[in-house]
Amino acid sequence: MPISPRPGSPAPLNPSARVLLGPGPSEVSPRVLSAMGMPLLGHLDPEFVALMDETQDLLRYAFRTENRLTMAVSGTGSAGMEAVVVNLIEPGDKMLVCVNGVFGGRMVDVALRAGAEVTAIERPYGEVFDPQEVRDAIRKVGPKVVGIVHAETSTGAWQPVEEIARSAHEAGAMIAIDTVTSLGGVPVEIDGWAIDAVYSGTQKCLSCPPGLAPVSFSPRAVESIHARKSKIQSWYLDMTMISRYWGSDRFYHHTAPISMNYALREALALVVEEGLEARWQRHMTNHLALKAGLGAMGISYITTEGHQLPQLNCVRIPEGIDDLTVRKRLLKDWGIEIGGGLGSLKGQAWRIGLMGHGSRRVNVTLFLAALETCLRELSAAIAPGAALAAAAQAYAANDATVQA
Numbered sequence: 294m295p296i297s298p299r300p301g302s303p304a305p306l307n308p309s310a311r312v313l314l315g316p317g318p319s320e321v322s323p324r325v326l327s328a329m330g331m332p333l334l335g336h337l338d339p340e341f342v343a344l345m346d347e348t349q350d351l352l353r354y355a356f357r358t359e360n361r362l363t364m365a366v367s368g369t370g371s372a373g374m375e376a377v378v379v380n381l382i383e384p385g386d387k388m389l390v391c392v393n394g395v396f397g398g399r400m401v402d403v404a405l406r407a408g409a410e411v412t413a414i415e416r417p418y419g420e421v422f423d424p425q426e427v428r429d430a431i432r433k434v435g436p437k438v439v440g441i442v443h444a445e446t447s448t449g450a451w452q453p454v455e456e457i458a459r460s461a462h463e464a465g466a467m468i469a470i471d472t473v474t475s476l477g478g479v480p481v482e483i484d485g486w487a488i489d490a491v492y493s494g495t496q497k498c499l500s501c502p503p504g505l506a507p508v509s510f511s512p513r514a515v516e517s518i519h520a521r522k523s524k525i526q527s528w529y530l531d532m533t534m535i536s537r538y539w540g541s542d543r544f545y546h547h548t549a550p551i552s553m554n555y556a557l558r559e560a561l562a563l564v565v566e567e568g569l570e571a572r573w574q575r576h577m578t579n580h581l582a583l584k585a586g587l588g589a590m591g592i593s594y595i596t597t598e599g600h601q602l603p604q605l606n607c608v609r610i611p612e613g614i615d616d617l618t619v620r621k622r623l624l625k626d627w628g629i630e631i632g633g634g635l636g637s638l639k640g641q642a643w644r645i646g647l648m649g650h651g652s653r654r655v656n657v658t659l660f661l662a663a664l665e666t667c668l669r670e671l672s673a674a675i676a677p678g679a680a681l682a683a684a685a686q687a688y689a690a691n692d693a694t695v696q697a
């Protein structure tokens with residue numbers, strides 16, 4: 294058997310420094326990056342075990358919950374989605390999923406693979422669900438679990454979930470929510486809203502590299518997992534086994550990704566240091582300035598007014614402007630990454646993320662200057678400097694002191 298020749302000596306890895314203003318991964322604080330370079334501990338080392346306990350407490354703070362079963366699943370946000378669904382759902386169970394974007398659609402796929410009898414209700418991209426229509430669907434279907442995305446990253450829609458959680462409980466159902474993009478960016482109140490199961494990701498508003506999925510299960514959800522008749526479909530994501538490692542048994546299940554856990558610990562420490570409320574405020578202030586600047590260039594949001602996520606700005610590409618031309622120029626000339634449209638918004642939308650560490654005034658200003666330049670080069674009729682002036686005015690009107 295011929296084998297491949299030995300590759301020429303590869304140069305040391307040297308990725309470009311990008312300004313990550315897309316739908317994730319977001320910019321990561323240098324403190325988090327250096328945590329990843331620290332010496333490895335064994336996954337059962339008492340120091341690592343103490344770090345896991347600390348991370349659980351930090352996650353409870355971020356999720357605003359006292360749930361005992363709160364931890365980070367090894368894998369990206371989608372692994373968190375899968376962990377929630379496969380643990381709560383047994384084959385034949387009914388699940389109602391609200392779909393108004395790509396991630397709601399993904400939840401349907403995951404639930405079907407877990408053997409759920411799925412009913413999906415839909416809203417057009419950019420819109421949110423009215424609690425009344427979800428209540429009607431819950432009454433009609435009688436599901437075991439209702440699944441809904443709190444922050445739909447494909448459309449920028451910010452879905453209120455508290456009333457929907459109440460409707461689910463009135464009908465005896467559990468509610469599971471996707472907070473991959475909301476956690477650390479806008480209020481997430483797991484106990485306050487009585488959420489039964491929640492998952493998130495590290496690389497959006499927590500500003501940590503991708504690789505872990507924070508999850509939390511209410512006592513009722515834990516009870517339902519223990520009352521299952523059938524085995525959990527996924528060995529890797531079986532919470533009953535994983536919780537024996539994260540709990541006091543320290544039973545080996547799989548080797549924890551040590552460096553990723555360092556990073557998450559450090560990212561959460563930064564969240565605590567800043568304070569959740571201040572962090573939400575910072576995301577909102579920068580969003581309002583970005584929105585003012587975009588408005589001055591005649592760029593409008595796809596997402597319904599009043600339901601626009603501050604950390605994910607989904608806007609309409611101006612008439613006559615080519616999506617890829619602009620995004621390539623932003624990357625090549627300015628080092629800025631933004632996202633394109635997903636699903637039915639492909640070619641029609643830009644998704645501008647101001648997530649976590651990336652949500653800063655320098656980034657808003659740089660991006661508006663870059664976009665204005667690109668659009669003017671492509672001969673769009675835009676008054677020079679109008680976007681930056683509008684953003685500056687918004688900062689002056691809102692609390693600019695949190696920007697530093």
Ligand SMILES: *Cc1c(COP(=O)(O)O)cnc(C)c1O
Pocket residue numbers: 317369370371372374396442444445446447471472473474494503
């Ligand atoms: C990013 C995202 C996911 C998937 O997370 P991955 O880390 O890409 O696996 C799921 N739901 C929402 C709302 C997201 O934004």
